[in-house]
Amino acid sequence: MSGIVKTVLICTVISLLYGCRQPENKTTVSFYYWQQSNYFTDSSASYIDRHNIRRFYVHLLDVVWNTQQQGPEPIAISALSAPNPVALCEWVPVIFIHNQVIEKTDSAGLSVLSGNIISAARAFMNKAGRNDLTEIQIDCDWTPGTRDKYFHLLRLLKQAGPEIIYSATIRLYPFKYDHLMGVPPVDYGVLMLYNLSPIKDIKEVNSIFTYNELIKYRRNSAYPIPLKPILPVFGWYAWFRGSSYKNIVYAPPGLVSTPFFEKQTATQYRVTGDTVINGNYLRKGDILRNEFPEKNELLALSKNLSKMPLNSEEIIFYHWNESTVQYYAPVIKAITAH
Amino acid sequence: MPRLLKPSQRIKLLVCIAMACCLESIACGPGLYEDDARFCLFRPSIIQYPQLDAMQYSQRLYHPFDPDDLHSENDDNCKEWLQFTNGKVKYDHIYELQYNTPPDSFLIAYQTNNWERFKGNSFIKWLLARKNKHALEYFAVAKSIEKTQTTYRSDWGAYIYEVQSESLDSLKQICYDRSQKKLPAFLKHRYAFQYLKSAYYSTNSEHEQTTIQEVFQYLIANSNSITTQWSYIYYALLQTNNQQQAHYLVQAFDKCDAKKYRAFSLLSASTLDTLGKTTDDAYIRVMARAIAAMKHPGRSLEDIRFVYEADPDNKYLPLLITREINKLEDWLYSPEVLYFSPFLQNNWLHTTTDEWYARHNIEFDKKYLRELLILLQHMQQTGFARKNFLLLSIAHLHNMLHEHLHAESILSSMETPSEDEEKASFLLEQLFTFINTQPLMEEGTQQQAALLINEMEAINSGRKNKHTDTYQHELGNMLLYLSRKYQAAGATVVAGLLYDKASVMTNEYIYPARNEDGFYGFIAYFEKYAHTDDIDALLALKHKQNKTSFEQFITPPIWGSDNIYLDLKGTLHFRKGDFKQALKVFENLPEDFWQHTYAFADYLPLTSVSEVEKEIPVSVGNKKTYSIASKKQIVEDILGIQQQLNASATNREKALYTFWLANARFNISYFGKAWMAYAYGKTSREPNTDSRDMHRFAYYYINPNKTNDVSNYYYLKEARKLYEQALQLAGNDRELQAQCLMMLGICDEYQHVFDPPANTGFVNGPSYRSLHFTALNKLYSKTKFFEAVAVSCPDIKRIAANDAR
Secondary structure (H helix, E strand, O other), rough: HHHHHHHHHHHHHHHHHHHHHHHOOEEEEEEEOOOOHHHHHHHHOOHHHHEEEEEEEEEEEEEEEOOOOOEEEEOOOOOOOOOOOOOOOOOEEEEEEEEEHHOOOOOHHHHHHHHHHHHHHHHHHHOOOOOOOOOOEEEEEOOOOHHHHHHHHHHHHHHHHOOOEEEEEEHHHHHHHHHHHHHOOOOOEEOOOOOOOOOOOOOOOOOOOHHHHHHOOOOOOOOOEEEEEEEEEEOOOOEEOOOOEEEEOOHHHHHHHHOOOEEEOEEEEEEEEEEOOEEEEOOOOOEEEEEEOHHHHHHHHHHHHHOOOOOOOOOEEEOHHHHHHHHOOOOHHHHHHO | OOOOHHHHHHHHHHHHHHHHHOOOOOOOOOOOOOOOOOOOOOOOHHOOHHHHHHHHOOOOOOOOOOOOOOOOOHHHHHHHHHHHHHOOOHHHHHHHHHHHOOOOHHHHHHHOOOOHHOOOOHHHHHHOOHHHHHHHHHHHHHHHHHHHHHOOOOOOOHHHHHHHHHHHHHHHHHHHHHHHHOHHHHHHHHHHHHHHHHHOOOOHHEEEEHHHHHHHHHHHOOOHHHHHHHHHHHHOOOOOOHHHHHHHHHHHHHOOHHHHHHHHHHOHHHHHHHHHHHHOOHHHHHHHHHHHHHHHOOOHHHHHHHHHHHHHHOOHHHHHHHHHHHHHHHHHHHHHHHOOOOOOOOOOOOOOHHHHHHHHHHHHHHHHHEEEEEEHHHHHHOOOOOOHHHHHHHHHHHHHHHHHHHHHHHOOOOOOOOOOOHHHHHHHHHHHHHHHHOOOOOOOHHHHHHHHHHHHHHHHHOOOOOHHHHHHHHHHHHHHHHHHHHOOOOOOOHHEEEEEEEHOOOOOOOOOOOOOOOOOOHHHHHHHHHOOOHHHHHHHHHHHOOOOHHHHHOOOOOOOOOHHHHHHHHHHHHHOOOOHHHHHOOOOOOHHHHHHOOHHHHOOOEEOOOOOOOOOOOOOOOOOOOOOHHHHOOOOHHHHHHHHHHHHHOOOHHHHHHHHHHHHHHHHOOOOOHHHHOOOOOOOOHHOOOOOOOOOOOOOOOOOOOOOOOOOOOOHHHHHHHHHHHHHHOOOHHHHHHHHHHHHHHHHHHHHHHHHHOOOHHHHHHOOOOHHHHHHHHHHOOOOHHHHHHOOOOOHHHHHHHHOO
């Protein structure tokens, strides 16, 4: 290794150390890391440094119901390992539990499951060379029917690992209607401020996020437990033919700037010639609705978080993807500077 | 006296009532699975390569067949073991141990030497023989490796990040060592394969590339075993270079039928593109292009041309050609025949931009169809191994281009294929040609069609395998196509019965009756397409003694009672406003028919249709009541008012009876209390059945055609005309004038529910506000009627208040 490379590496590590552990007195920025393995580019480290990103909520695994074994099963297990540009930041393992698991698991099974969640989180952190498991986040789309069992699982987790901080994801419906959905017994919640409207309706402007749609979920009083906001920095295209929804097309934000598309409304683009995008055969006349949240709308939200009401000391972005993070970089920077 | 509701409130109430009653016709749209929305006549199974089923064209980006359901690899593996044992054990016992025995179950028996659980298993008995101890040891290692793959574990932490790779590494080493030992070649080969597989699953194989390569070379050089075929996929996945990996995945796809789908899934379009452009290996280049074409949802003609020119005998060409024909069928026929279309269905109210694009694309696709045909004709001239397949493909494309005589000429040059798949396709193509070249209405044509269909059914019934449903679906598509042809020719009875027999999901609210207790299913098709004469013909066919073979073929397994069809016939007269004829038909039905049939009792009113009590909070009609739910009594009531109108001498009388008739027309519309006298269902979706319907599923509605004029039902045309007349005739009867204006205002607003500029559907109610209400307030606020209305109707109060400012 040449001397120059060594120097650059050392500087990078120092700057990462500084970046990750010496926050200034402004909003803390965190990200979800939802990829299953290392997915970083050369610019990741400097970006993380520049934006004072202290923490990554790392998707560890999904828990699904195994019909053959009639029990919960871990799938989509993270292979994220050190070294990588997020190695020096805090990691919070996130476990997504399918609601069906809660529905089908009895109380003895929930007890086993709680032990397995902690065991998996510890093993994951150890494997990554870290011994700083201080927090676990549980992601579950619970319903009134599974609420009691899900909350029981959360209490079991606290009993099994009392030294660990537990957080839980909260969608907007349970946020607004906590009297129906209950409040999860965790140290704090993270509020998902996205996926607001039905994607299949061509009349929608953006199913992922619009500020006008979001404020419909505003509460008059603070949520019973502390909440951190999650803002969307992701998007896709909703594809329609003859006003009929066909599919989600995954493509970067700049797709509709190419000559294949003609702007119809603020978010709708007409396909000008047959083309294949990510396995989807788009025909002339089809409509793609750009569902990347508007930057200004995200800024408006960040300025008005207190109206929800929400605390904005830490803002979490969903999710880390190099190209979309670059696309939203000015917004993220502006929000950080608030 | 009922409180007058705002139009929007009334609409919401109606929706709620309708939903609560769970009326048969108020249903969600069809759930679409797999390729339900795709029309397909050209049979994919003609390629006769079941392992490629998953690569057939699919509209919905996933495939109709489970790629693993063949289990042919399991079968091959067991057969190899059977051969290794010199046939001394039972095949089923090998299968049981290989695929139905959990690893722990075997390993516990092995470790404790307690084989009680496997008593009677001839393969275990063979393994336990002293001379076969090496085979038993192999099984123990293989089951141990299998155990590391089992994802269900009591301790996830240990499983995920600790034990798995450690134990796998030691097993991997054992496999390698034993593959080098002096053992039977069969076992050495299997150990070598287990090594390769373990190397893939282990996280510690990065430094073993040389060994991995050596083992792979040994595997492919020494055997054509199923394990050799499997080894391609593992070796490909062990490559660290993307292009190298693609290189071997392409080979895995080609050489290993069992792992075709796995290899196919792992190859991306862009990887294949790069591989095709950069490789020096001609075989890989052709394969990369062929697989890329299998992944392409759009036009792949150039790929087919490339593959054919490079390798005219390429075994994947039939698949690629079939895919292309099925794509064209989807693009051209799915809208035309199934009505899953931006322009043929649900846009009966308006022409749209979407329609323009749809028509443009269809023209574009027809040109493409011609290009494909030219290529296939070229292949025919230059020689192609699957001659029958190619001829049937060409004939099919000619038929799609309406060049039926060309198709006929090709088919007549062929001998009937002896093989079932080709024969079924041949018969289908014959039928496709035949019904487009012969006079449909002639008995000879119909008998011949029935003959061909029966022959196809005979082939289908002889093949009870995983394709059985698919064959039925293909035949169903043909029957549906035939139904559309007969409908276009005006033979509604034949078309309707064929439609029901086809049993194919279309984007229309039509389904056949499933049992004798049904009602709507017996008339669903005919309600939409039939004339009154057709119902007579339908009943005549039902009772005909000596049916022709075609009539027998289209005869449904169950008929409804005659009364069900007579009710429809009377209703069709009723819809046309021919109340006298309607009454004549209804008089043939039992008096209490509607009281005890379908949902009539719930939705036919018991108060006169001259009364609009929900709209006007005072009695304004003839105050009659009906003794039971009865379309007949409604018709008699209307005819009675008409008689009174005809007999009336003064304008005042004329005005009153005209107003009553207008009320009757209003009531038998979509918005009125007697809507079920006219329709058989009602949904809140009907105002949204234009092109902006977001999901484009079929809901109940009456689609306008030659037999159904919906201007009265949805647009209140006749009611509005009669209210206008009554208003004019009312002279100085300001009370009646006020009532007419009130109803005109309501009609005006309701009409806009179906009017696109103001259409907001039921959710938000009509946003349009009628000026008739303003006039009512300005000119008639001193009438007793207005005062009564203003007390109970907040809408009128609001208008009055606004106008007063």
